[in-house]
Amino acid sequence: MVTIKEIARLTNVSTATVSNVLNGKPGAAGAAKAREITTIAENLHYMPNKLARSLQQQKTNTIGIITEDLTVFNAPEIVDGIDEYCEENGYEIILENMRLFKRYNNDFTDTPKHHELLDLIMKNMTAKQVEGIIYVGYHCREISYLPSRVQVPFVYAYCYPKEDIYPSVLYDDEGAAADVTRLLIQKGHRRIGVICGPAASYHTKTRLKGFRAAMAGHGLKVKNSLVVYGDWERQSGYRLAAGLLDQKVTAIFSFNDLMASGVYEQAAERGLRIGRDISLFGFDNRDTSEGYVPSLSTVHVPLNEIGRRCAEITLNQIKRRRPAGKRIYLPCTVLERQSVEPV
Amino acid sequence: MVTIKEIARLTNVSTATVSNVLNGKPGAAGAAKAREITTIAENLHYMPNKLARSLQQQKTNTIGIITEDLTVFNAPEIVDGIDEYCEENGYEIILENMRLFKRYNNDFTDTPKHHELLDLIMKNMTAKQVEGIIYVGYHCREISYLPSRVQVPFVYAYCYPKEDIYPSVLYDDEGAAADVTRLLIQKGHRRIGVICGPAASYHTKTRLKGFRAAMAGHGLKVKNSLVVYGDWERQSGYRLAAGLLDQKVTAIFSFNDLMASGVYEQAAERGLRIGRDISLFGFDNRDTSEGYVPSLSTVHVPLNEIGRRCAEITLNQIKRRRPAGKRIYLPCTVLERQSVEPV
DNA sequence: CTGAAAGCGCTAACAG
């Protein structure tokens, strides 16, 4: 690794001069000398050591991302958004993946062990002098264990901390569900079946709230038997659709695309055609949903935008530009495709 | 940020002693003094500055990961595998995402622009003193633009360089396709339809090779009209299945799960039941495939393992334990589920 | 057992 010192030696100037020239300081050296320095640096493929620079400047231009689990479908897109924003603003990222799914066999809850792991990661990131940290949840919920000692701006993506001690960015589940419901109502649907996730889930609760609000807004009653609870998997959509179809619903609102795909299956077996005989809405806009036949109407969730926004908040806080906000809900986009028709 | 100097001042010893005590050097100080130092450090939440340490030790214990696109389905799992192995071995990762999909509107090819971007990233990583770099492709193929100046071990995941200049880890497409084909043949299937990806795709070519080899191995001829080409999307599976079913195939081997899901649709519309009336195999083991009804037989590709293996090779090279290998093909696992039955 | 001194690669402040 060729250093600044080496170049200084070869060009008979001080390291300071080399540094100044290479950093484009005006008038750091005479034109001839300056050219000599840059040429030599070029030829030797000189590359500044960022460790040394950061140490001396007391600034790393780096933020840390902690993912609860990078392999869960929403995480990469959020990370991508963070990365994008950071790149545009001269920041870099380091990544720590907690791997919660694999570590705890998919059924962990917020355990002390989890808390310990978080603290360890926080320590490590602090040691690496990150200037801010973004915590990416693997599913939306309130996080009750908070990091112990936070010395830099800390922002939650896709989850939020108890009592909103730190800012967080989520999306507007409730509004999106209400939008979908209103759209179905406008198309003349009255008997709308709802396939929720588990009753305890944040997403289930907020989306259901939006659904009920929209129904009430149109003076429609919600029949309890038309609201059923699955487990987010395709299988449960397939199974639960049977009961709803038996009850002659004209539309089904599935709280995710996976369960909606099970509805296609169930409908096909009964000789019902989605879009024609029954309308269907999903949620998530998984990359496969557009390819369904007919294409699935669904809700696009702004994952990339969540990432970008978190990064923006973090960088703003680093620059002390703005005080920390609270919880931010980004709007979703309702995508009407062929699986929905008027009654 | 409390430093070693601060602690030295408070405990009336030199920074060297503090450092030695905190790093557990035997006999660095008297027992009492040592305890005092550790206590103070604890209370002040002292945290070593890794930048400084790395600079002085000329060692970062960090490797870089370059993803072509983190949001493509295989990338997170590979990154996860790398991360896992590194964590187990005391290494950390920094991530750079090229975002090729978004940058080039999904239809980039290996352009000069791409090459430039790669060099920029390489430079940056080198500046950060990574000890090795893993390049994660977004789909399997030969990469023709190589990084210009590589100063550390460099390993390809899920793609491979021209002339195998650097080691690479992929999976055994050909063998897996042959395994699937043999399994179908053993179940008595003779008229097997194949839904490939685009003809030019590496995956299409190698899997087709495996398919043909297995057929030939059993003295079976491959009818050209039974080998059709899609675009990896569900739609094309739906469409192409029609032609194959018209030709009375008893089994369909779809080269990915997405297109296989289209086959379910087509079959359902014709009143055919997958598993009973027609057997179906996918490829990729996408997380949704198990939830299909009936569950889809498919091929699990060892993405996590690819990541782990790449990390292993990289760390071994860093420690100069082994010479660089060539291309490594990891075995896939055939998952037989309910979508396959004997004729 | 303990500490002074040197130095990793770089930049900022200041003096000539």
Place this chain on the structure above:
DNA sequence: CTGTTAGCGCTTTCAG
């Protein structure tokens, strides 16, 4: 316009 000096936080001889 140019160079000297000092120091970021840490570890590592090596001398006491």
